[in-house]
Amino acid sequence: MAAFFVRRTLGAALVCIAVTFIVFVIFIVVPGGDPAQRIAGKNATGQNIINIRHSWGFDRPFYVQYWNMLKKMFTGELVSYTSQQNVLQQIKQGMPATFSLTIGAGVIWLFFGILVGVIAAVTAGRISDRVITVLALIGISLPVFWLGIIARYYLAEGGATTFFPDGEYVPISNSPFQWFWHLVLPWAVLAVLFVGFYGRVLRGNILDTINEDFVRTAKAKGLAPRRILVKHVLRTSLIPIVTLFGLDFAAVLGGGAILTETVFDLHGVGQYAAQSINNFDLPPIMGVTMYGAFFIVSFSVLVDLFYAYLDPRIRPT
């Protein structure tokens, strides 16, 4: 167990470093405009740009630049090229919104995903299954930002009706009610895609599991159908869902819900990433990439551990 932990942690750290290195190299190779010119502004003189290039270290070899950036990242001194704001500070500012969005949407999509999947599987072939299957397919076919735009127009203040507030994030410390009320639409919009996806996966898993020998044994023992479903079928079928949920949750937590955050103007980490990308602002992109990779990598370790707990046949290796 200790060996598993040490190895996975080392591997995770290595992946994070590799990911930032690749992003760095790509930004050096891809012409995104000279950062010195961006810092200097429109009316800069040639000497001005050369000075900036020197003081920011753009004239150094790229591995030195990368090393310096990595050092700054770990000491929290990474500063944006365009706005000259501290990257760590900006990410910290975005985290409450991103975390609120992720946790709320995660609860919704996990709950409804499981509910929908179980109902569809239990009533397989009947009308409720058909309806759920169609709805789930429509759910996974929706472009999330389009759904967000339409939801805002038809349900929020910007458009036809004024039922929900229109976007923006309200900190929970300001007003728990407003926090909740502002997040209802983003939660629902973000969850729709996952509900459809999880419902489909779970339905398939349950239908596979129902035909397993141990379920037949349980039936032969005379267990109640509900008990078989919950204790035997569902417990096995949920294992792949755990993996999916862990990785999806981590991705959204790591700023992956860029579109939802942008459409609803939540000022989360994802939106910060999108804005930095539009400005070709390398330091924030590096920061957000590291931040996102950290969540994905650490959640995949957690998922493996949880896996071993759920399925005694699997040992973490």
Added chain:
Amino acid sequence: MADRATESEFTLDTAAELAAAEPESAAIRGRSPWFLAWRRLRRNYIAFAFLALFFLVLIACALAGVYARDVAHTGPNTNHILEIVKVNGHSQSVLSSGGYISKSTGKACQSGQTDCILVSSLPIAPTWFSGGGKFVLGADQNGRDIAVRLLYGGRNSLIVGIGSSAICIFFAVVLALLAGYFRGWADFVITRFFDLFYAFPVVLLGIALGSALAINGFHHWGVNIQSGSLWIPTLVISYVLIPYVGRPLRGQVLSLREKEFVEAAIAQGANPLRIMFTDLLPNIASSVLVFFTLIIANNIVLEAGLSYLGAGVQPPTPSWGTLITDGQTLIVTRPWLALAPGIAIILTVLSLNVFGDGLRDALDPRAKVKVEH
């Protein structure tokens, strides 16, 4: 193999089907798995209906030029700011001057109304078919015909979606074959590469690459891609799903690699390339086909998302994603500008998803496993 006794021993679906399809006396002919899959697929009317829908979209988008020339009499990027069209015999300007517009009705504000916003100009509303084919879905803020743009945009979205999926599948298959056939260090490197991809914020990188290349194009190593080229979103989107396809395919190749026919091929002295492409590839072809269908669906949505963030197809070139972005600014007064491309995406993606599901059910014999009640 054609011996009935051995086949009934297996009690495979395929064997049962063969037996059911043939009269008792007739000799059983060998039938390929593809034939059996096709027969299963043929019974799935829903999948076929949605395949037809997809082809309908495909044909409509392919005929964008014809529609533009003969029905709408305009191009996808032609502005009609000062023009006047006849709708039901009444003259209407394509772009009316703005003013206060009611949010709830989308019409000019009456005095006393409170839900009004000021707009700078108001494009013509959908004329449906009373405008003689012009501005069927209305115009945008530049007076461009939205119906024409929708068809041209669909063409671009489909080109990007299908093209990127083809590239993605190609690399995923090659990597899976290499990893599964050579195993050892090749497998190690390729699997680590897939692992790295999982932790990689690929969409973030896609946005970064897309917007960086959109400005300057790509001019390295003898490759010249202009900044507005559809190649940029196609290539940027293509790599995103490689590990998601490559990993399961690698698993399949690994297990096929243990089969006797591969051993036989090696014993015959076939070279690795031949084994990979003539022995292994046909055996994973059905999975590849299903993945291809589902990935096109996924990539069309991805293109729309990238274009929404300004990192996909670049204006003025239309695509369903850019059309939604354009439509968002006018959604209060002309909701159809955003609704129409969204509905187009949903129909296309839904049809691919439903057909892909049907295809998988038909190709995977396990799909016949049904619940016992």
